[in-house]
Amino acid sequence: MTDDVDIRRMPLRDALRWLRENGEPIDPRPDIDTASLTQRFPRLAGVATHDLTVQSPHGPQPARVYRDAGAAVSGRALVWVHGGAFIGGYLDMPESNWVALELASRGIPVLAVDYTKCLGDVHHPVPSQDVLAAWGHSRTHAKDLLGVEADALLLGGASAGGTITAGVTAQLRDAGGPLPAGLVLVYPAVHPDGGHPGELPDPASPTTQLALNYAGSAEALADPQVFAGNGTGAGFPPTLIVVCERDGLRPSGEAFAAQLERAHVDVTLHLEPGADHAHINEPSDPTALPTIEAIADWIRR
Template structure:
């Protein structure tokens, strides 16, 4: 299938990327300038900003209830872009669709914060959610993780860290077009060549955009940096892996899903035809792509965990 016509139309209006070194401050400012005012965002029962042991978090409560399952959401942005604001609409949509209380993490980003600062923040937010379950009205059951692109990288890494430390509270993981292999050899996966140009995220841009993270001390050979390099995937929580047809990262996401399945993990893989990288953030308003939130809700409902309310 060709690229969705509306996506193609929008991409055709975008200016060429600036020449020379990337400027994180300028790129972040450009993203933040696109964020709609609060009055125009999807309304929920409550949205509250707080901190989780020093990490900024935004807590989204979909409806009034006595207790909730929890979903920790980790935004994407090549480890140096993205924020609680730029991905606020994704977190709101997840809360509305799933009925879970969503906790979005405003983790530290490269290049200002060296590896593994951001990853530690994300894992810390997950641990904080359990420790503060009573304050969050957690039902003691579902504690899912979801993330897009580099945020999905963190989801995979955090679930591995939790497993290795015997922290068995994570019940499911949702990976939207995950960035799982930071070795950008173009011959590594067919999709790196097949979708190299013309679909938004371009293969030639992967190395420079991820350089801020890698130059901060993140080693692509480290399974916490490239989760697909983890040798043993047994014991990890059930996973929904969403990929995009026209994404250079498509094949690494699908290979990771296959390896999870081979390790005995319950995995659901969903490739979105006509989609490019970033469609959950940028194009989920299109009916063809909006179903990603329904699909996520159905997956999490099928893997709902029960427990005693936190006290």
Template sequence: MAEALANPELRPRLEAFDSYPDATPPPLAATEELTIPGPHGPVPVRIYWPGGTPSEPRQGLVWLHGGAFRFGDLDMQEADWTARNLADRAGAVVVSVDYRLAVEGVTYPIPLDDVVASMHWARQNTADLGISSISLGGASAGANLAAGAALRLRDEDDWKPEHLILVYPSMHVDLPEPSKSLQLALTEMLPAMRLPPEMFHSMRENYLGALISNPPAYAMPGLADLDGLPPTLVLNAEYDDLRASGEAFSASLAAAGVDVEQVLVRGVLHGFLNLSTSFEPVDDAVNRIAGRLRAAGQNP
């Protein structure tokens, strides 16, 4: 770390990664804590209501935090502050889901079942939520769960969210070969800033359990037939080993005929939604997601 702080090129990135959210949260009318029914028991959710009085129904977003499938909760910045910012900037109702983590024997499909149950609940309660459409999104492991849920909803219900939003997603059981651009970016990173292969495998093994050798496509969406998924926004971090997964998944979406927009967020590491929006790349990324939500409901 001392070497990085002494390096004028690396220091701003590390200082930004260690920053905290702005002291004053965005204005909201209210938040509401609920538990909704799920196949493995109740699932806690937090609803973020934007301020103001809408003249027509709002757009909805079901949002999933990351944390390598084993960490994270509704209070982490990637969950709470992202939901607050998106509710404020997009005027959307955001439902943040506290899905079960892969700890103490919990493995696939339990976390994914919680997410699918949350989507069913949101679809059944659009009137109470005051929304006219539902998008689905998440970050890192949450992006994996969002894509897996979209695949299941396509296959089981013949239904798809308005938009799919995937932020630094992790979609493959083995990382794809990095692009030349990513290889160059990775050479600029200190080892402590990288994701070691053994850690990546441990994350997968922890989530998949006995299925690690033959993972279902719903668990690792990089293996899936992606035809019929909704318009998708993919945001990849410039300095992130998992960028290889996001780039490969974006290419697979495009090959399947899905309307996909892939954005490289420059100057940031994996997990940048845990940073303050006073950091311009993070602010731009949040604005891009908010813009996608504002456009929801306009698809033919």
């Protein structure tokens, strides 16, 4: 955020207008760039990055590859999608960049991808199609980009990124396309009102307002390809769901884990004690690294 503007405290309509007029706010933290992160976490020094663009039906989208040639090979790689309430977020935010650096340093190459934001004139399926394009690109170029076969690729995301990737997985399943080897969802909102899964969305809830802004219509709020929690989750790949003890969206992740279990999907639910929503966007948060370790351990198992 800038010193004088915090869009998180604005009504959604005002936040959308501000973002359209001004673009992504500058993050004031002085220690979240790659150089500062490497100084704080020397293990990240071996990670090499490469920026590229992925062609989507909606234009080129930024992406970044992370690989560490000196790390013990896990045999798997991850396509990773950051959050930002569907209206913000970018590749240099810690939830994208730091997470990818940490996983790559543990032998899990990462393709971090961006997507079109829903700023009033964009709704589903646009961000979803951007991520689908990145998924297709990663499969086509898996060996060259990430050093693994296409069938060793996992898909995952945090917050809004988790919502989108869960919906993309439902789309891939329904289309009969190749599914990810695994799905990683970190504090996702996979129900229209993430704080109250299974209930009719409360139109006054900020979470529901963001969900409607993403979905584009009340009808789309009920679509399992938009919010995967509307379905059973049957046919999903092995899935890790990370929820946070203090997160208001925790009920959505827990409910979806139960849905997947009922559908006989191999699902692991990891509760991060003491953590709140977006904790992996803050490298200094003592609960962040344990989540990174939990993700890496699950992927490597």
